[in-house]
Amino acid sequence: MNLPILKQADLLIVTLPESLTDGDWRALKDELLARVGKHRSRGVVIDASVMDVMDSYATRLVDSMARMLKLRGASTVVVGIQPGVAFAMAQLGLKLPAAQTALDLDEGLELLRR
Amino acid sequence: MNTSIAHARPLEPTAADIEKRLAYVDFGDVERDSLKVIAPLVTPSVEALTARFFEYLGKFPEAQALVRDPVRFETARRLKREHLRAMVAGPFDQKYVADRLELARVYAAAGIENRVFIGAFQHLISAIGALIAERAKTGDAALAFKSFMVLQRIAFFDLTLITDALVSERERTIRQQQDAIRELSTPVLQVRDRLLIVPLVGVVDSHRARELTEGMLRAIRDRRAKAVVMDVTGVPIVDSKVANHFAQACEAARLMGAHVILTGISAEIAQAMVTIGAELEGVPTVSDLQDGIEEAEKLLGVRANGAAA
Secondary structure, three states: OOOOEEEEOOEEEEEOOOOOOHHHHHHHHHHHHHHHHHOOOOEEEEEOOOOOOOOHHHHHHHHHHHHHHHHOOOEEEEEOOOHHHHHHHHHHOOOOOOOEEEOOHHHHHHHHHO | OHHHHHHHOOOOOOHHHHHHHHHHOOOOHHHHHHHHHHHHHHHHHHHHHHHHHHHHHOOOHHHHHHHOOHHHHHHHHHHHHHHHHHHOOOOOOHHHHHHHHHHHHHHHHOOOOHHHHHHHHHHHHHHHHHHHHHHHOOOOHHHHHHHHHHHHHHHHHHHHHHHHHHHHHHHHHHHHHHHHHHHOOOOOEEEEOOEEEEEEEOOOOHHHHHHHHHHHHHHHHHOOOOEEEEEEEEOOOOOHHHHHHHHHHHHHHHHOOOEEEEEOOOHHHHHHHHHHOOOOOOOOEEOOHHHHHHHHHHHHHHHHHHHHO
16 A cells, blocks of 8 residues: 655655555555655654554554654654544553654644644 | 342342242241131231331331321331231232332331331330230130241241342442442533543542543544643542553543643542552642643643744
């Protein structure tokens, strides 16, 4: 699956689909890391609003991706985590320490532009 | 869920249950025959015995709710008269049991405790005993004593029913109240743009914590909240489990981009939490609701200024 990555000024925006395969995750990570360098982006917004499950695997991948992006000079905001997903993650003790979180895309963009 | 519904049903013994209960007090066909000796003694005195019973009961302040309420009192007297007639005549069937339970429910509704009722009941049995003793002076004393002992068995049979009914009635009330408390929704209030308040009152168990957290998360999304002040002044116990629920709620809110501030942890609860090692890791806490709101506004204010600039 080739996920569209949108460039908006000095930010990148990607929307995660309902589910991703291992290959999709790897491709997404490589693409983001490359594009951050190419566009000299300051931040990445990952929209998780259509995902209805964030398990420990997905959480770890997103978090490590955020850490890698940080090393390339871009901060990551995960936006749109749904109430049920957030609750399940909290119950499983899953956190996203390397990424910031925001309610939706608007909030995420505002957070990165500050 | 199913078990609580089963428990909430009033006591309704089946014919087999009644047989068992009679067997517990060792009441059989022989005893049934013996009762016939007492019946002619008790039946003419039903009115007097009933009056005596309630006069005795009425001496206790705990029973005033019954004797002062004309409707209840009349029902109780009617049932007691029927009781006295039936307990020396039988049959000890489902109708007998249903009547006993009905009377027990009248007592329960009037708030009469087991101990008060049992005391009055023993007074009643003593009064019947006195009647039998009076008659025995001129007749067969041994037979009179034997028949009184048979009556005693029926009295204990009645007691098993009535105490069970009073207990199950009380359990039912407790269960209903528990359900009512559980169903009390936890309100999520909006104080100002993007600021919510969740005032928690009452015991927080796993079930309630779940509903509360879900409600809060939905409110965060629907009202686009950035800060939530959770006030726990009304929560009587915070153990490690409850603390964990709070921490989870805060973490879940954080994942949605909102900050939760916990307020209202009393001195006692703070001490208890530290003593038992209940942690609230990563949850900002301030002393009271006012401080919580100020803190949240600071949080929002900084952001609002940043956005405006």
